[in-house]
Amino acid sequence: MPNLFLPDRIIRVNQLDSTNSYALQLLKNTNPSGGTVVMALNQTEGRGQQTNAWESESGKNLTISLILRPDFILAQDQFQISMLISLGVSDYLKTYTENVSIKWPNDIYVGDKKIAGILIEQSIMGAHLSHSVCGIGVNVNQGEFTSNAPNPVSLNMLTEKDYQLEHELVKLLAAFEKRYFQTMNEGGKKLEADYLKSMYWMNEEHTFEDEDGEFTGKIVGISEFGQLQVEDEDKDIRTFNFKEISFLR
Numbered sequence: 001m002p003n004l005f006l007p008d009r010i011i012r013v014n015q016l017d018s019t020n021s022y023a024l025q026l027l028k029n030t031n032p033s034g035g036t037v038v039m040a041l042n043q044t045e046g047r048g049q050q051t052n053a054w055e056s057e058s059g060k061n062l063t064i065s066l067i068l069r070p071d072f073i074l075a076q077d078q079f080q081i082s083m084l085i086s087l088g089v090s091d092y093l094k095t096y097t098e099n100v101s102i103k104w105p106n107d108i109y110v111g112d113k114k115i116a117g118i119l120i121e122q123s124i125m126g127a128h129l130s131h132s133v134c135g136i137g138v139n140v141n142q143g144e145f146t147s148n149a150p151n152p153v154s155l156n157m158l159t160e161k162d163y164q165l166e167h168e169l170v171k172l173l174a175a176f177e178k179r180y181f182q183t184m185n186e187g188g189k190k191l192e193a194d195y196l197k198s199m200y201w202m203n204e205e206h207t208f209e210d211e212d213g214e215f216t217g218k219i220v221g222i223s224e225f226g227q228l229q230v231e232d233e234d235k236d237i238r239t240f241n242f243k244e245i246s247f248l249r
């Protein structure tokens, strides 16, 4: 397998605002190769989805951003990036623990707790993806969480072990690399099948909320554009974009 994340493409910084912001600046001011990785021991303004902050105690966790140039992915298939990154994190975590799942679109859970978050910021050039900044925060050694993040957990809390971040970085990057080349060489079929198999609450009856209020339903799949499909009690399939649905209970 060719290498994507070569050792000399890993930029290690002790402290910065956000690895995603740093990577976006690199793209604006320089011409970083696909496979460039920014890793920080501490982020002063770590960003989460929507307007949330990302809580990560200094030196305890993996907070990284990958710069990818996946020009083999069509703009309309951009959810493949989300799937490959989510599956990479999930493949990595499965080497340590069971019950890993992906809460659509890309929160990584162990049981009912969130262990990793992903923030993807990408740009399209013509019909293809020109670059993608994939920010990943994996809770590794942090023992307690103080923000109001809902049900966080770390590898340390699950396994009572301490992990060496450098070693974990190499393992995690290898997992992304595998999924990246799988997508490049085989297209998105396997990725999508594995993503569906890994989905949190798949085919289970739960309560959700959309703009019309609460409803009972079960997740039945994702559309070709990565939208969530939920079958309601009338057997109608409702389709959601990100932020249009909340998972209640």
Ligand code: BTN
Residues within 6 Å of the ligand: 017, 018, 019, 020, 021, 043, 045, 046, 047, 048, 049, 050, 052, 054, 062, 063, 064, 065, 107, 116, 117, 118, 119, 135, 136, 137
């Ligand atoms: C979320 O679940 O809300 C997304 C969290 C993403 C956090 C990571 S940590 C590394 C990268 N840099 C950031 O500022 N955010 C992402």
